Amino acid sequence: MGPGGMGGGPGGMGGRLSDRNRPKATLKDVSMKRILLLFRSYWGQLAVIIGLALLAAVIGLIPPLVMKEIIDKAIPQGNMKLLAVMAVLMIVLPLLSGVLGVWQNHLNTKVTQGVIRDLGQSLFHNLQRQSMAFFTDARSGEIVQRITGDVQSVQSVVTSLVVSSITQIVIVLTTVGILFALDWKLAIIALLILPLFMMPVKKVSKMRKALRLETQKVRSDISSQLSESFGISGALLTRIFGRETQQEREFTAMNQKVMDLELRLNLVGRWFGMATSTLGPLGTAIIYLYGGYSVINGSMSLGAIVAFAAYLGRLYMPVGTLLNLQVEVATALGVFQRIFEYQDMVPDVMDREDARPLGPVAGRVAYKQVSFAYKPGQYALRDITFEAQPGEMVALVGPSGAGKSTLIGMIARLYDPTSGVVEVDGVDVRDVKLASLRAQIAYVTQESFLFHATIADNLRFAREDATREEMEEACRQAYIHDYIVSLPEGYDTMVGERGHRLSGGERQRIAIARAILKRPRILILDEATSHLDSESESYVQSALEELMRGRTTLVIAHRLSTVLAADHILVIEAGSVAERGTHSELLAQEGLYARLYSTQFKKAAEVEGG
Numbered sequence: 001m002g003p004g005g006m007g008g009g010p011g012g013m014g015g016r017l018s019d020r021n022r023p024k025a026t027l028k029d030v031s032m033k034r035i036l037l038l039f040r041s042y043w044g045q046l047a048v049i050i051g052l053a054l055l056a057a058v059i060g061l062i063p064p065l066v067m068k069e070i071i072d073k074a075i076p077q078g079n080m081k082l083l084a085v086m087a088v089l090m091i092v093l094p095l096l097s098g099v100l101g102v103w104q105n106h107l108n109t110k111v112t113q114g115v116i117r118d119l120g121q122s123l124f125h126n127l128q129r130q131s132m133a134f135f136t137d138a139r140s141g142e143i144v145q146r147i148t149g150d151v152q153s154v155q156s157v158v159t160s161l162v163v164s165s166i167t168q169i170v171i172v173l174t175t176v177g178i179l180f181a182l183d184w185k186l187a188i189i190a191l192l193i194l195p196l197f198m199m200p201v202k203k204v205s206k207m208r209k210a211l212r213l214e215t216q217k218v219r220s221d222i223s224s225q226l227s228e229s230f231g232i233s234g235a236l237l238t239r240i241f242g243r244e245t246q247q248e249r250e251f252t253a254m255n256q257k258v259m260d261l262e263l264r265l266n267l268v269g270r271w272f273g274m275a276t277s278t279l280g281p282l283g284t285a286i287i288y289l290y291g292g293y294s295v296i297n298g299s300m301s302l303g304a305i306v307a308f309a310a311y312l313g314r315l316y317m318p319v320g321t322l323l324n325l326q327v328e329v330a331t332a333l334g335v336f337q338r339i340f341e342y343q344d345m346v347p348d349v350m351d352r353e354d355a356r357p358l359g360p361v362a363g364r365v366a367y368k369q370v371s372f373a374y375k376p377g378q379y380a381l382r383d384i385t386f387e388a389q390p391g392e393m394v395a396l397v398g399p400s401g402a403g404k405s406t407l408i409g410m411i412a413r414l415y416d417p418t419s420g421v422v423e424v425d426g427v428d429v430r431d432v433k434l435a436s437l438r439a440q441i442a443y444v445t446q447e448s449f450l451f452h453a454t455i456a457d458n459l460r461f462a463r464e465d466a467t468r469e470e471m472e473e474a475c476r477q478a479y480i481h482d483y484i485v486s487l488p489e490g491y492d493t494m495v496g497e498r499g500h501r502l503s504g505g506e507r508q509r510i511a512i513a514r515a516i517l518k519r520p521r522i523l524i525l526d527e528a529t530s531h532l533d534s535e536s537e538s539y540v541q542s543a544l545e546e547l548m549r550g551r552t553t554l555v556i557a558h559r560l561s562t563v564l565a566a567d568h569i570l571v572i573e574a575g576s577v578a579e580r581g582t583h584s585e586l587l588a589q590e591g592l593y594a595r596l597y598s599t600q601f602k603k604a605a606e607v608e609g610g
């Protein structure tokens with residue numbers, strides 16, 4: 001169903017750009033068929049539900065016939081025995097349908113909850129396959145809203161799809177059958193008024209669909225605003241700039257908008273509901289008018305007309321429900337569209353069909369004429385070529401926004417080149433399985449992120465089966481073990497979201513220990529620019545040296561010691577390699593590097609030196 005064929009082609013010129021460039025599900029794709037396909041694993045249970053509904057419908061057909069017997073036979077004939085039998089039936093039948101109802105309801109809930117669970121599962125699965133391009137584009141609140149709010153909001157529709165449609169259709173069909181059996185002329189009259197009520201369905205559906213889509217969009221905005229303004233960084237920024245009142249105003253406005261939209265949605269629905277509820281009285285009145293006339297002129301029995309009128313309820317009520325259901329489903333199409341959009345997203349970085357696992361590598365890294373554009377035509381990198389032999393360190397330096405982060409992200413396929421090739425041990429990284437490639441790479445970012453979990457769990461994020469000894473060894477190498485054991489709960493200390501209970505330097509060293517634990521062959525490092533005090537700085541520096549030892553390292557360098565230790569330095573400017581060489585060679589060129597050195601590295605060195 002999803003658009004295929006992206007992300008796998010060799011070379012891949014211009015094919016894999018941002019998420020915005022990918023085709024998405026449109027309302028046209030959101031067909032009833034696709035919604036019904038959500039039930040595909042539940043056909044067995046649906047069959048039982050249909051069986052139960054049929055049984056209940058047949059039982060429901062009997063009471064009016066009982067009434068007919070009482071009026072036309074038992075009373076006129078004075079047959080007390082028949083009267084008693086009919087009275088017993090009047091109690092037993094509802095009891096029986098009640099029991100069947102409970103059973104059916106349980107099955108309905110089981111199927112509904114199953115469908116909702118599967119939907120959430122498939123969204124989560126597809127989101128985990130997405131490349132970083134998707135996450136840099138999307139707001140996290142929006143993602144949360146779609147995977148929880150949207151999925152929840154279609155629950156009632158999914159339920160009524162199963163419960164109502166099956167049950168009501170069965171009731172309508174059996175009732176129409178018996179109406180024709182009782183009196184075909186009256187039956188035709190009873191059916192004639194139905195089209196009258198079908199007319200507004202389309203218009204109401206369209207209005208409600210648009211309103212629902214808008215409501216869910218505003219809900220996403222609210223969700224995004226909440227996660228931004230109540231996340232640690234957002235909360236800090238809000239307080240520092242004193243923007244609490246303004247944020248509250250924004251929230252109030254969106255909150256009010258949701259309320260207004262829900263009110264309108266409800267009103268559109270209510271008018272329609274009211275219209276369909278007049279179906280019953282109108283039909284019944286017409287039938288009594290015509291049927292009463294037939295009884296008067298003797299062409300119909302009194303019992304027959306009473307039974308007929310009783311059946312009308314079983315016709316008009318379910319038809320009304322079905323019409324309302326159709327409107328409900330159409331309303332929910334807007335939400336399904338949002339859900340299916342996420343289901344259909346094709347990751348722009350994924351395994352090729354013929355991708356093979358990458359065995360243990362020596363760690364030779366090569367970029368060959370690599371260019372990359374985040375948006376078509378806007379190149380962030382152009383024609384980058386360099387090689388790093390196993391164990392070598394390549395330092396990248398250059399002005400802010402030059403493309404350094406983009407460049408180092410390509411080796412772990414956070415982004416794929418728009419043209420050119422990135423190789424590890426002579427193999428194009430797009431030819432191997434992503435998991436096997438990433439298993440050999442560690443990436444230490446500037447801002448070290450820790451999950452809200454214990455220190456041990458955060459370390460195990462690198463390798464699930466790491467033993468306590470291995471963790472401790474990694475932490476010793478990262479110069480953080482002594483600090484961790486000094487905490488009252490040691491390795492079991494919970495670190496808050498973003499590890500906020502730890503200082504910047506401690507967090508970094510835990511991140512470094514995590515990378516050591518992974519035992520990568522290739523290391524990607526974005527040195528922190530934030531100046532730690534000289535003690536932390538030297539700890540972090542020593543930890544990094546341990547980490548880099550014997551590993552091929554690509555590092556965005558901010559420290560003099562790093563550029564001095566580098567085997568090659570690439571000076572990146574506006575997406576291209578402006579200069580390359582060792583520190584002394586580059587200084588001698590008296591170009592960009594020499595300028596950066598005097599403005600950036602020398603100063604950093606002074607700070608490093610204390």
Ligand SMILES: Nc1ncnc2c1ncn2[C@@H]1O[C@H](COP(=O)(O)OP(=O)(O)OP(=O)(O)O)[C@@H](O)[C@H]1O
Binds near residue numbers: 406
């Ligand atoms: N997700 C994105 N979508 C569009 N453009 C982006 C995206 N990420 C980065 N860019 C742009 O690509 C260019 C290179 O960015 P990059 O982050 O690689 O630079 P950098 O050299 O690492 O900068 P810094 O040293 O400031 O981190 C910049 O112009 C940036 O605005």
